[in-house]
Amino acid sequence: xxxxxxxxxxxxxxxxxxxxxxxxxxxxxxxxxxxxxxxxxxxxxxxxxxxxxxxxxxxxxxxxxxxxxxxxxxxxxxxxxxxxxxxxxxxxxxxxxxxxxxxxxxxxxxxxxxxxxxxxxxxxxxxxxxxxxxxxxxxxx
Numbered sequence: 001x002x003x004x005x006x007x008x009x010x011x012x013x014x015x016x017x018x019x020x021x022x023x024x025x026x027x028x029x030x031x032x033x034x035x036x037x038x039x040x041x042x043x044x045x046x047x048x049x050x051x052x053x054x055x056x057x058x059x060x061x062x063x064x065x066x067x068x069x070x071x072x073x074x075x076x077x078x079x080x081x082x083x084x085x086x087x088x089x090x091x092x093x094x095x096x097x098x099x100x101x102x103x104x105x106x107x108x109x110x111x112x113x114x115x116x117x118x119x120x121x122x123x124x125x126x127x128x129x130x131x132x133x134x135x136x137x138x139x140x141x
Contacts (some may be wrong), residue, residue, distance in 0.1 A: 009070040017045040017114075027074045030054045031085065037091040038098060038121070044093065051098075052130060055079055055085065057106055058114035074109055082106070095119040095133045103137040111140050 017026035032055075035048040059074045066072040082105045092098050096119075103115040115137050120130035 010138060017056055017058050025059045025061055027057045027059050027076055028055060029076050029079050030056075032080060032082075033122075034087065035071050036098070037125070038093070038095065040093045043107075049093075051132075052118075052120040052122055053083060053102070054118040055083075055106060056116040057112050059109075060111050060113055062111070070074060070091075074111055077108060086099075096135070099133055099135045100137075103135060105140055107137060110139070114133065 017028075018024060026030075029126075032053045033067040034053070035049060036051045037048055038044065039049065039052065057074060083102055086098070086101050086105065092101075099117040099119045102117045102119075106112050106115040106117075116134065117137075118132065120132035122130050125131050
Protein backbone atom coordinates (compact mmCIF):
# COMPACT_ATOMS: atom_id res chain seq x y z
CA UNK A 1 0.00 0.00 0.00
CA UNK A 2 1.42 3.40 -0.97
CA UNK A 3 1.89 6.00 1.71
CA UNK A 4 0.06 9.27 1.46
CA UNK A 5 2.51 12.05 0.46
CA UNK A 6 1.34 14.17 3.38
CA UNK A 7 2.51 11.55 5.89
CA UNK A 8 6.02 11.18 4.44
CA UNK A 9 8.79 13.30 5.91
CA UNK A 10 10.84 15.29 3.45
CA UNK A 11 14.57 15.83 3.61
CA UNK A 12 14.20 19.03 1.58
CA UNK A 13 14.79 22.21 3.54
CA UNK A 14 13.50 25.29 1.76
CA UNK A 15 15.40 28.49 2.37
CA UNK A 16 13.13 31.49 2.74
CA UNK A 17 13.44 33.77 -0.27
CA UNK A 18 13.74 36.93 1.81
CA UNK A 19 15.10 36.63 5.33
CA UNK A 20 16.46 39.57 7.33
CA UNK A 21 18.08 37.33 9.92
CA UNK A 22 20.21 35.70 7.20
CA UNK A 23 20.71 38.84 5.05
CA UNK A 24 18.85 37.28 2.12
CA UNK A 25 17.04 39.29 -0.53
CA UNK A 26 14.38 37.90 -2.89
CA UNK A 27 14.85 38.69 -6.59
CA UNK A 28 12.25 37.40 -9.02
CA UNK A 29 10.86 37.37 -12.54
CA UNK A 30 7.27 36.14 -12.63
CA UNK A 31 5.11 35.21 -15.57
CA UNK A 32 7.62 36.05 -18.32
CA UNK A 33 5.91 34.96 -21.53
CA UNK A 34 7.85 34.23 -24.69
CA UNK A 35 8.12 31.59 -27.40
CA UNK A 36 10.51 28.67 -27.51
CA UNK A 37 11.51 25.77 -29.69
CA UNK A 38 10.67 23.10 -27.14
CA UNK A 39 9.15 19.65 -27.09
CA UNK A 40 9.83 15.98 -27.80
CA UNK A 41 6.90 15.25 -30.11
CA UNK A 42 7.35 15.42 -33.87
CA UNK A 43 4.80 18.24 -34.26
CA UNK A 44 6.84 20.32 -31.75
CA UNK A 45 10.17 19.98 -33.58
CA UNK A 46 9.75 22.67 -36.24
CA UNK A 47 7.59 25.22 -34.49
CA UNK A 48 7.69 27.63 -31.59
CA UNK A 49 5.40 27.35 -28.59
CA UNK A 50 4.25 29.91 -26.06
CA UNK A 51 5.81 29.40 -22.65
CA UNK A 52 5.66 31.19 -19.31
CA UNK A 53 8.70 31.33 -17.04
CA UNK A 54 9.06 32.32 -13.40
CA UNK A 55 12.35 32.58 -11.55
CA UNK A 56 12.70 33.14 -7.80
CA UNK A 57 16.14 33.70 -6.29
CA UNK A 58 17.42 33.87 -2.74
CA UNK A 59 20.30 36.34 -2.91
CA UNK A 60 22.84 36.95 -0.15
CA UNK A 61 23.35 40.58 0.75
CA UNK A 62 27.05 41.27 1.25
CA UNK A 63 26.62 43.54 4.26
CA UNK A 64 27.26 46.69 2.28
CA UNK A 65 24.30 48.79 1.28
CA UNK A 66 23.73 48.82 -2.47
CA UNK A 67 23.86 52.65 -2.49
CA UNK A 68 21.31 52.69 -5.30
CA UNK A 69 23.91 51.12 -7.64
CA UNK A 70 22.75 48.48 -10.11
CA UNK A 71 26.16 46.79 -10.15
CA UNK A 72 25.72 45.90 -6.45
CA UNK A 73 22.51 43.88 -6.91
CA UNK A 74 21.35 40.85 -8.88
CA UNK A 75 19.47 42.41 -11.79
CA UNK A 76 16.18 40.85 -12.90
CA UNK A 77 16.73 42.24 -16.42
CA UNK A 78 19.99 40.26 -16.66
CA UNK A 79 18.01 37.14 -15.72
CA UNK A 80 15.64 37.76 -18.64
CA UNK A 81 18.56 38.39 -21.02
CA UNK A 82 20.12 35.12 -19.85
CA UNK A 83 16.87 33.27 -20.53
CA UNK A 84 16.70 34.78 -24.02
CA UNK A 85 20.27 33.60 -24.72
CA UNK A 86 19.43 30.06 -23.61
CA UNK A 87 16.35 30.00 -25.84
CA UNK A 88 18.36 31.39 -28.80
CA UNK A 89 20.71 28.38 -28.64
CA UNK A 90 18.08 26.24 -30.37
CA UNK A 91 15.60 23.45 -29.81
CA UNK A 92 15.25 21.96 -26.32
CA UNK A 93 13.40 18.69 -25.88
CA UNK A 94 12.25 18.90 -22.26
CA UNK A 95 10.87 21.65 -20.02
CA UNK A 96 13.01 20.01 -17.33
CA UNK A 97 16.14 20.74 -19.39
CA UNK A 98 15.15 24.37 -19.86
CA UNK A 99 14.49 24.76 -16.13
CA UNK A 100 17.89 23.23 -15.28
CA UNK A 101 19.71 25.52 -17.71
CA UNK A 102 18.01 28.61 -16.29
CA UNK A 103 18.77 27.55 -12.71
CA UNK A 104 22.40 26.86 -13.62
CA UNK A 105 22.68 30.27 -15.28
CA UNK A 106 21.34 32.07 -12.21
CA UNK A 107 23.59 30.11 -9.84
CA UNK A 108 26.68 31.30 -11.73
CA UNK A 109 26.37 34.45 -9.62
CA UNK A 110 27.91 33.50 -6.25
CA UNK A 111 25.43 35.76 -4.43
CA UNK A 112 22.53 33.53 -5.52
CA UNK A 113 21.99 30.86 -2.86
CA UNK A 114 18.79 29.26 -4.14
CA UNK A 115 17.11 29.30 -7.54
CA UNK A 116 13.53 28.16 -8.13
CA UNK A 117 12.50 27.98 -11.79
CA UNK A 118 9.04 27.26 -13.17
CA UNK A 119 8.55 26.49 -16.88
CA UNK A 120 5.02 26.28 -18.28
CA UNK A 121 3.94 25.34 -21.79
CA UNK A 122 0.76 27.28 -22.50
CA UNK A 123 -0.61 25.39 -25.51
CA UNK A 124 0.61 21.82 -25.03
CA UNK A 125 -2.51 20.19 -23.59
CA UNK A 126 -5.97 21.15 -24.76
CA UNK A 127 -8.14 22.17 -21.84
CA UNK A 128 -5.20 22.90 -19.53
CA UNK A 129 -4.17 26.46 -18.77
CA UNK A 130 -0.57 25.25 -18.64
CA UNK A 131 1.62 22.22 -18.06
CA UNK A 132 5.21 22.15 -16.97
CA UNK A 133 7.73 21.74 -14.20
CA UNK A 134 9.11 23.64 -11.23
CA UNK A 135 12.55 22.94 -9.78
CA UNK A 136 14.66 24.33 -6.97
CA UNK A 137 18.45 24.25 -6.96
CA UNK A 138 21.01 25.45 -4.41
CA UNK A 139 24.47 26.91 -4.65
CA UNK A 140 27.10 24.25 -3.93
CA UNK A 141 29.52 25.19 -1.17
